[in-house]
Amino acid sequence: MVVRDDHARVLVLAGGSGTRLWPLSTDARPKPFLPLASDHTLLEDTFARARRVVEAEHVYFSARDTHAPLLRKTLPAVPEENLILEPERRNTAPAIGLSAAVIGAHDPGAVLAVLPSDQAVKDEEAFTAGLRFAVEAALAEEAFVTLGILPTRPETGYGYLETAEGEGGPVRKVVRFVEKPTREKAEEFLSSGCFLWNAGIFVFRVSVLFAEMERQCPDILHAVQEAARERRKGNMEGFRSAFALARKISIDYAVMENARAVKTVPCSCGWSDLGSWDAVWEYRAGSGASNVLRGQAEIGGGERSLVFASGRPVKVLGLDDVIVVDSEDGVLVTRRDASDLLRESVEADMKRRAG
């Protein structure tokens, strides 16, 4: 049962690149287009998630124009007017601002729920309940309402939302955004009960976003509003040059961290950002902490490993805690906890190609 309000919209962020999931993720096929959490792509999983909260016709997609063919192929049922394509990658503040301007022009009362599509959720029921609640809260209040993931471990790879002490209700006030903490801090956060993971999922009235942008980053607001106007007129040249004036900055830095009213709905839904191969293994292996296999993959005499084959047989013998991924673009073999080495290696390749 979807939210009973004609103003509710979901905006799926279908962009992003990713050096951390080489050799599957590439510039031509970024993470949302990979089947990492299920046998469907993350984008399809996210679309299904969105349709549990609003009608399909109210799900919009923010994506790079170069990925439009892949997006149309992946989700053929989505109408063309629901694709909000960027002529270049300028980070999330311009992308979300443009989408809000496009959608807000049709419906100034619209409420947007932003859903990144490079994440996974195990307990869809709990997620849906949390997101519906956040949408209802954003319809009722002049605030950004984020989904705050209840932490299950002292994670140092995520940002956190700090809530006021003593608040225990289903909608809590966010007093501070906290960057990725040290291990010590992360353990404090976990035991305090006041900290939630920032999943980048949040809901707002477009009027609330515009007011905060006017206050905090009017340059970006004016650029994306001008771009949306040119787009409506069908002037794609004007659209491109207006959008090019929007500063490259994330929505967290540009708006959220200093917004006057930010609330959060705590949610415990088996969420993962799938931010590394180790995270993909952990998400797929679950509490059994077993081996994860795809395709003609074989593990002999080994535990706690992920092996993705593609086309050819892959044998992994006598090794524990490894990631092995075979694709047309290359073969990765790594210790599960060595994601930093992968990032360094892929970045070195990119520099070599550029230089």
Next chain:
Amino acid sequence: MVVRDDHARVLVLAGGSGTRLWPLSTDARPKPFLPLASDHTLLEDTFARARRVVEAEHVYFSARDTHAPLLRKTLPAVPEENLILEPERRNTAPAIGLSAAVIGAHDPGAVLAVLPSDQAVKDEEAFTAGLRFAVEAALAEEAFVTLGILPTRPETGYGYLETAEGEGGPVRKVVRFVEKPTREKAEEFLSSGCFLWNAGIFVFRVSVLFAEMERQCPDILHAVQEAARERRKGNMEGFRSAFALARKISIDYAVMENARAVKTVPCSCGWSDLGSWDAVWEYRAGSGASNVLRGQAEIGGGERSLVFASGRPVKVLGLDDVIVVDSEDGVLVTRRDASDLLRESVEADMKRRAG
């Protein structure tokens, strides 16, 4: 400078299969046709080795007829009459017996030096000196003269030649062939100084071989002599049916272990049977015990590993002591010391395909 005797011949054994070097070695491309020890195939390396002892025209090849196209392509300079092709695989006693019968028909005084082509040699000078010495000894005496590799470690994967105590000369009498020993035995062998590795390299007059076959396995001798006669007549049907009667048995079991006179020339030449990926790593890494790379292979934060790429980039990150081999037929990722797991896995595949 080659051996100055018109009767000296080298017989290169170009057969064999190999589950232990999957995914590079397959039935269609057995181990001699792989570039494991250098940038050339083992077969080319062996041909070069043979030509240091005899003229090129005196180098013969024993191979499966199905591998003839690959053999001709690998060694285009070898004349057709030097290829002795078997219609089916029947182990080394029939193969060597047939070759001796074919060569002996032209030159009953011929001396054959048998060289397997699935091995590697680091010190070619020392090997050449040892093999020339063995050829001279076989020309002078009515005996099989093997090359005995001086052991450098208590290896449990090889057979041994036991020599009489107190013998220290360059040609020693072999008193016994010993099967693969236990670790304890292998350590005794190493310290005793009386034991040499049996590399399957040996030299004999064809008349000596025929006399021992007549005594020990006349059935095989008569089958291969009949096969050689039909072959000379050009009757390939008769050739095939005669050869099919030769019992499947190795030359060691059928002849060498109970031969009346076996001698050995001790040789220290950095020999390896390349019998597993670990052995290939050890041979290529040498005393530095470093990483061994081929193609677009990269090792980050790891030691003592072998990575063979083919076509696509292969990244191996944060792992020590692993073997990673990428080929068109599959991808292998294994701990260096897990060759038993590979053999089991490939044999299970073969059973599955057969059943």
